[in-house]
Amino acid sequence: MDNSKLKDQVKAKFTDYLELNKHRKTPERYAVLDHIYSTRGHFEMDSLYNSMKQSSFRVSRATLYNTIELLLDCGLVVKHQFGANVSQYERAYGNENHDHLICLSCGEVKEHKNGNLFTPAQQKKLQRFKVSYYSMYIYGICSKCLRAKNAEEKKNKVIENKNTRIKKK
Amino acid sequence: MDNSKLKDQVKAKFTDYLELNKHRKTPERYAVLDHIYSTRGHFEMDSLYNSMKQSSFRVSRATLYNTIELLLDCGLVVKHQFGANVSQYERAYGNENHDHLICLSCGEVKEHKNGNLFTPAQQKKLQRFKVSYYSMYIYGICSKCLRAKNAEEKKNKVIENKNTRIKKK
DNA sequence: ATGTATGCAAACCATTTGCAATGAC
DNA sequence: GTCATTGCAAATGGTTTGCATACAT
DSSP, X not given: OOOHHHHHHHHHHHHHHHHHTTOOOOHHHHHHHHHHTTSOSOBOHHHHHHHHHHXXXXXXXXXXXXXXXXXXHTTXXXXXXXXXXXXXXXXXXXXXXXXXXXXXXXXXXXXXXXXXXXXXXXXXXXXXXXXXXXXXXXXXXXXXXXXXXXXXXXXXHHHHHHHHHHHHO | OOOHHHHHHHHHHHHHHHHHTTOOOOHHHHHHHHHHTTSOSOBXXXXXXXXXXXXXXXXXXXXXXXXXXXXXXXXXXXXXXXXXXXXXEEEOTTOOXXXXXXXXXXXXXXXXXXXXXXXXXXXXXXXXXXXXEEEEEEEEEEHHHXXXXXXXXXXXXXXXXXXXXXXXX
């Protein structure tokens, strides 16, 4: 995947943010940013920590949490809390807006490209509120669990019928 | 507020759910439901616990968590995790669909009546996914914080100007 | 040289869990 | 009478915090 250009852009954006807010430009911070923009999709703190530990640059959990806070603040990362106890994070720059389909049965999270549910025109209607980003979570039952549930119900129906017949005797 | 009719409806719905799933109809469960539908807006576990403690019916935290799980499952309550570490909950029945505006600066959550960003027609497009409900979270800066921020920036600019003048000397 | 940022380990705290006692069925 | 449910207290685990050390400025 050739995303060196993307990485340069986010690095520049991060540098701007750090300088503007008088934060230090430490190698740890850039290493975290680089690592996050090396993979797609959602990640959680623990996996990021382990993944970086195995790479050339290890950082402490404390630093990870500190850095994520900065990345959230400057809009390079987005945070999600879908319902499990762990927070999930996601690249925000160069990542097309999408909704999240969350299965209430198995917990799987799928991305759903939707584009413009929330159009700029609609954003304008929100007077007196400066929108940074938005998250759309759609909860329900995924196709896999739906099939499993249907199969289950069919089975139960058969059993019920059997019981009815037994009772009739 | 006359919501005795509403309470009867949700009570009936809860009873249906409990019977269908062969769960017991304990007084604790109905007390929790009743308490939740006695107030509007968001609440968290701790406030619910304390509020019920002061009322005539006290339940343990364990039971509270158990019962909320049931209420979530039968769709009478919705759970939100806006970013803080505590989950927030909300009545779902008779509660018009609305988005949530969350201020990244002060954490305040405001409801935003929107109606139908997510229309039934759009839901149909989600093949192979049975939608139960959805949550729209719009993050940004609220008007209060926006004003504060502007004031702050104005102040900094004045200081910068002063510094420039000093340097020029 | 100064003081912010890091790493470590301990603390925190919402939520979950184990288990004996209770009470819905 | 049976077994799901309750209440209590202890355990869990993601996240935060305090503090000594390191290092960006």
